[in-house]
Amino acid sequence: MVVFDDFEPGQEHADCTAFLRDGYVVIKAENRSGLDEIRALAAHSARHHLGLSDSNDDDRLLNDIHHHVGSDTLNAIRLAAINALRAAAWFRPTYYSLARDALQQIVGNELVMQRGIGLSIQLPEDESSLLPIHADVWDGDSPFEVVVWVPLVDCWRTxxxxxxxxxxxxxxxxxxxxxxxxxxxALFTTVEDDVRFLDIPYGSVLVFSQTLMHGNRVNRETETRWSLNCRFKSAMSPYAGKKLGEFFEPITLRPASKIALAYRLPDGFHE
Ligand SMILES: O=C(O)CCC(=O)C(=O)O
Ligand SMILES: [Fe+2]
Incomplete structure (x- = not known):
């Protein structure tokens, strides 16, 4: 890999060092109260969907959701939760605030963000909603994209x-x-000895390059996994199948870019 040095000392930033070495980094959520609000809304919508009364133990409810749903009813509760989150105007800015500094260091200061944040729920022993080993870049994503992956419960091993x-x-x-x-x-069997199952407690956030092979296996723990995922990239880096305006939306354009993007040459000049 060719890494061009630049004039900014930011490359020595600890998150950058780890990201350059491993292709991913686990950081502490930069906005813990914002993360708690996200988890609370996910839990609230799950309770509402199930007809349960509200309580404060969001962690317990999410971890134990398999006591209330099975693989056949999972998607309905997943949709209820992600739709409730997507309907909240504060959700996307708050999500960004969980990893803002890390993204600025690792990706850039002019960013685009995926419009539709994803939610994945993995019930214990459920084989029906797995994501087999892949790299998103194999399927039309730009290699410049990183994923910010946010667990709503403690995540470890499978x-x-x-x-x-x-x-x-x-x-x-x-x-x-x-x-x-x-x-x-077959691919997983070949690489199995070298994969890392990431230890990401609630309150931490994973930033990874989706050019790395990744995925999940059947959850062999006794608790349910809830995690959110969203892609970010530098606004001016090359796009692949996922386009600006459709899939991505600018969130931190600087003034020169705003003027430039709106600029059209006068008639008679060739664009
Ligand atoms: O959540 C997972 O297990 C996999 C996530 C994934 O493939 C992605 O966010 O690109
Ligand atoms: Fe992926």
Missing amino acids: KSMFILPLDKDRVHHGNVSANQHGGAE
């Missing part, structure tokens, strides 16, 4: 997601096409 750290991922690149016929399971 309750969490796995990732291949940067050096191992690049070593295993050569095995990807060789395993194409066997599908994702």
Whole structure:
């Protein structure tokens, strides 16, 4: 990988060092009260959906949601929760505030953000909603995108997601096409010894390059996983299948870019 040094000392920032080494970094949420509000709204909408009365133990409810739903009724509660979050005007700015400084250091100061934040719920022993090993960039995402992945409960081992750290991922690149016929399971078996299941307690946030192979396995813990995911990229970096305006929305454009993006050459000049 070619890394061009620049004139900013930011490259020595601890998050940048870890991200350059591993392709991901786990940080403390930069806005803990905002994270608590997000979790509270997810829990509130789940309770409302189930007809339960409100209580304060959001952590317990989310971890134990498999006592109330099964794989057949999971999607309805997932939609209720993510729709409630998406309907709140504060949700996207608050989500950004969880990793704002890290994103500014790792990605840039002019950012676009995915419009539709995702929610994933993994019930214990549920085989029906898994994300087999993949890299989003294989499926039309720009390699410039990072994912901010936010657990609403403590995540570890198979309750969490796995990732291949940067050096191992690049070593295993050569095995990807060789395993194409066997599908994702064959690929996972090939790389299994090198994957890391990430330990991400509630209150922490994962920022990762989705060019790294990652995914999840059947949750063998006794609690349910709830996690949110959202993509960010530098506004002016190349786009792939996911376009500005459709999939991404600018959130921190600087004045020169605002004027430039609105500029049209006078008639007679070739654009
Ligand atoms: O949440 C997971 O287990 C996988 C998430 C993922 O693939 C992504 O956010 O790109
Ligand atoms: Fe992914």
